[in-house]
Amino acid sequence: MQHTAEIEEEATLTDIASILTTFEKGRGSLIPILQMIQEKHKYLSALALQMVAKHLKMSACEVYGVATFYNQFRFYPPGKHQIKVCLGTACHVRGGDIILENFERKLEINVGETTPDREFSIDRVACVGCCALAPVSIIDDTVYGHMAPSKVEGLILGFEIEKEREKREKKKSESE
Amino acid sequence: MNQNSKVKLNEIFTSIKAEAETRLKDISGDNSQNIFIGMATCGRASGAVEVKATFEEALIERKINAHIIPVGCLGHCYGEPLVIIDKPGFPPILYQNVTPGKARLLVKAYLEEGDPVFEHVLGAMEENDMIPAVMEFPRFNQEKRVVMANCGLINPEDIYQYIAKGGYSALVKALALEPEKIINEIQESGLRGRGGAGFLTGMKWQVVQDSEEKDKIVICNADEGDPGAYMDRTILESNPHQVIEGMAITAYAVGANRAIVYVRAEYPLAVEMIKKAIGQAKEIKLSGEGILGTNFNLDIAVFQGSGAFVCGEETALIQSIQGKRGMPQLRPPYPAQRGLWGKPTVINNVKTLASLPPIFENGAKWFRGIGTDKSPGTAIFSVVGNIVHAGLVEIPMGVTLRALIFDICGGIPNGKKFKAVQIGGPSGGCLPDDFLDTPIDFDSLNQAGAMMGSGGMVVMDEDACMIDVARYFLDFTQKESCGKCTFCRIGTKHLLDILDRITKGEGREGDIELLEDLSMDIKNGSLCGLGKTAPNPVLTTVKYFRDEYEAHIREKRCPAMMCRTLTAYFIDLDKCARGCDACVGSCPTEAIFTTKNRKKGIDQTLCVKCGECMVSCPPEYDAVRKVSPPELAPKIERPKEE
Numbered sequence A: 001m002q003h004t005a006e007i008e009e010e011a012t013l014t015d016i017a018s019i020l021t022t023f024e025k026g027r028g029s030l031i032p033i034l035q036m037i038q039e040k041h042k043y044l045s046a047l048a049l050q051m052v053a054k055h056l057k058m059s060a061c062e063v064y065g066v067a068t069f070y071n072q073f074r075f076y077p078p079g080k081h082q083i084k085v086c087l088g089t090a091c092h093v094r095g096g097d098i099i100l101e102n103f104e105r106k107l108e109i110n111v112g113e114t115t116p117d118r119e120f121s122i123d124r125v126a127c128v129g130c131c132a133l134a135p136v137s138i139i140d141d142t143v144y145g146h147m148a149p150s151k152v153e154g155l156i157l158g159f160e161i162e163k164e165r166e167k168r169e170k171k172k173s174e175s176e
Numbered sequence B: 001m002n003q004n005s006k007v008k009l010n011e012i013f014t015s016i017k018a019e020a021e022t023r024l025k026d027i028s029g030d031n032s033q034n035i036f037i038g039m040a041t042c043g044r045a046s047g048a049v050e051v052k053a054t055f056e057e058a059l060i061e062r063k064i065n066a067h068i069i070p071v072g073c074l075g076h077c078y079g080e081p082l083v084i085i086d087k088p089g090f091p092p093i094l095y096q097n098v099t100p101g102k103a104r105l106l107v108k109a110y111l112e113e114g115d116p117v118f119e120h121v122l123g124a125m126e127e128n129d130m131i132p133a134v135m136e137f138p139r140f141n142q143e144k145r146v147v148m149a150n151c152g153l154i155n156p157e158d159i160y161q162y163i164a165k166g167g168y169s170a171l172v173k174a175l176a177l178e179p180e181k182i183i184n185e186i187q188e189s190g191l192r193g194r195g196g197a198g199f200l201t202g203m204k205w206q207v208v209q210d211s212e213e214k215d216k217i218v219i220c221n222a223d224e225g226d227p228g229a230y231m232d233r234t235i236l237e238s239n240p241h242q243v244i245e246g247m248a249i250t251a252y253a254v255g256a257n258r259a260i261v262y263v264r265a266e267y268p269l270a271v272e273m274i275k276k277a278i279g280q281a282k283e284i285k286l287s288g289e290g291i292l293g294t295n296f297n298l299d300i301a302v303f304q305g306s307g308a309f310v311c312g313e314e315t316a317l318i319q320s321i322q323g324k325r326g327m328p329q330l331r332p333p334y335p336a337q338r339g340l341w342g343k344p345t346v347i348n349n350v351k352t353l354a355s356l357p358p359i360f361e362n363g364a365k366w367f368r369g370i371g372t373d374k375s376p377g378t379a380i381f382s383v384v385g386n387i388v389h390a391g392l393v394e395i396p397m398g399v400t401l402r403a404l405i406f407d408i409c410g411g412i413p414n415g416k417k418f419k420a421v422q423i424g425g426p427s428g429g430c431l432p433d434d435f436l437d438t439p440i441d442f443d444s445l446n447q448a449g450a451m452m453g454s455g456g457m458v459v460m461d462e463d464a465c466m467i468d469v470a471r472y473f474l475d476f477t478q479k480e481s482c483g484k485c486t487f488c489r490i491g492t493k494h495l496l497d498i499l500d501r502i503t504k505g506e507g508r509e510g511d512i513e514l515l516e517d518l519s520m521d522i523k524n525g526s527l528c529g530l531g532k533t534a535p536n537p538v539l540t541t542v543k544y545f546r547d548e549y550e551a552h553i554r555e556k557r558c559p560a561m562m563c564r565t566l567t568a569y570f571i572d573l574d575k576c577a578r579g580c581d582a583c584v585g586s587c588p589t590e591a592i593f594t595t596k597n598r599k600k601g602i603d604q605t606l607c608v609k610c611g612e613c614m615v616s617c618p619p620e621y622d623a624v625r626k627v628s629p630p631e632l633a634p635k636i637e638r639p640k641e642e
């Protein structure tokens, strides 16, 4: 029997192959292709980059060189909850780095990393356009304004409680 | 264009306009009530989505008939979520900081019972005898809305609302003119590029128009990489059609048939809005093949930028569309000569393009009447930081910094003193209060050592450390340097290292001179604007705040008490109340302990200096103190565990 992770990976690669066919083979398609893959699969795996290189008849290192040049692309899977801490100018002036540190300390990972259980990842972003609410953090798609270290604790606690609840409900429905 | 097609052009547009007006009547007929909700990114971040949902629910519950119209950003981000309610018999009223609770209240009290709930009103949108009009406030009446005239007042997802407000009629006017006439008009208007450098738009266009090449391209630069500015995004989110109209005028004038909007992928809402707008324009023949029945074609595409600051630079931007790393290229050839795919290319900023429809609508002379002689028109800033009325402000060029910061934006909150204003983002500079009377225009700001740049403006009060600010921008430019020029790549890294040292109390004699020397070398040794301007935040702070550098280096002291290595918190035992545990609970690292008489002390080895205890200490005790250098904090031992 195949491992589920392997089945998943195969499905991903088939999907990437089908994404590739929808683009022209010119070099100008490179960045739109990378964006499309990341949008659907959250990150660019080494295999995906190789497939792109083959499709565009470029060397893999050239593709990697372009992809790593841009801030948008990530090369590891993000957490289930993506935490983005704004370090734009206004948020910096109001202590955005302190908020970032608190997330890092609480989750025991550094910015740019994902927790071992893949629940959370932390990234820094520049101005999300709500400077009036600085300092700002975004978790998944929700913007949290006027952040404070105590709010960081509260938010993470909220997610943990939610997870516990889900677990319990799952158990309950299984036992029924 | 011959007389015949001019007549046809006008005919087609008249029917589109009639359609727009009919649709407008449907929603704003005599008896209909309208609720306009600001739904740009800033509004959504403050909860506009929930507010909209609550309005929808409440209207159904109370069986009230009203249209909900999502609009863009008014620029008054301090008041988001903003809602305008237009009810027959009343002037349209602007409400600020609307929560779901307020939304319910407004539906019941105002829409149902006719009481406008004065305590939540910001002002009326028109003169009347009932409610003070917003135009009586400086934040409104000292602004001059040219580019942002319709932002926050129309639904960006509905092309007809823009047309009903007079949109696309400038394009109709332009299409009836010879391209040379259009370029003349722009040259007469004196319009300068709003992307930072202030290059004359008409001159750039002339080069492209003169080119023999048939295939020409227009690019709208919406990369907006400044980490503290969001004007371009707001315009795309709030009124994308004005930008499309500007692009069409540009393309017609220079003879291009292809256009690209280069917008950051981090701006998902802006991407969605501009894509939708392009689709709608195409549907009613305002773009695509045979625009308005003429033989002018324009295909508009969207390219999403992948988040590199340097890609805002025009040659790097072109590289990135071509699938390469975004590295600036030697100019000449300028993009206007050989740009994207080697074709003559006009690259203009969003605001430059959005200025075009008003110029054609009202004429070059009118435009010249706004602003100053050398910098006609308006400037848009995102004014943020320690400021009362943060948000986007559009002012005529030539207004002084003082008027902008104190009169229009309400000055510094919490009774603090103004210290400096940072203008132009990572390429700009910090100006102290001596410069408050500097008029805002391209040349005056350059002279002062700042620059118009991106239009980011961060106001800082007495609690801001200037070295920290310089360090922040250097950290940014150092990471964003593309790596092509050695001075930019390595020089900015060294600048940052020195600043890092200084903020940590490890500064040495001679550091200031070293910073100055290195800055000049980086300026001279870099190819593109990124390196040429990256040292500006350092140079201006050294020039205007030298004493602060000296305090850090010689006394190991941060006068603003911002640099964390150089400060310490302690608890004033005379003021600390016994038994109150507010600070203990607030500390994220359990650095606060209880000593004799149940008073509190801070373990300096655990303290991360986040300031939470200071915030949480009840104001009646106000016992937490901050000092610099840290040695000034009294030493209190943690009692041994029993």
Ligand SMILES: Cc1cc2nc3c(=O)[nH]c(=O)nc-3n(C[C@H](O)[C@H](O)[C@H](O)COP(=O)(O)O)c2cc1C
Residues within 6 Å of the ligand: B192, B193, B194, B195, B196, B197, B198, B199, B201, B221, B222, B223, B224, B225, B226, B309, B310, B311, B312, B313, B314, B315, B347, B348, B349, B350, B352, B353, B454, B528, B529, B530
């Ligand atoms: C490092 C750097 C970043 C830039 N970023 C932007 C930007 O985000 N948006 C923009 O319109 N222009 C930016 N520019 C200026 C462009 O190179 C170009 O001058 C501008 O888009 C021309 O448009 P305009 O004539 O309408 O100002 C940047 C320049 C440099 C050197």
Ligand code: FES
Residues within 6 Å of the ligand: A086, A087, A088, A089, A090, A091, A092, A126, A127, A128, A129, A130, A131, A132, A134, A135, A136, B227, B228
């Ligand atoms: S700087 Fe954080 S939202 Fe603008």
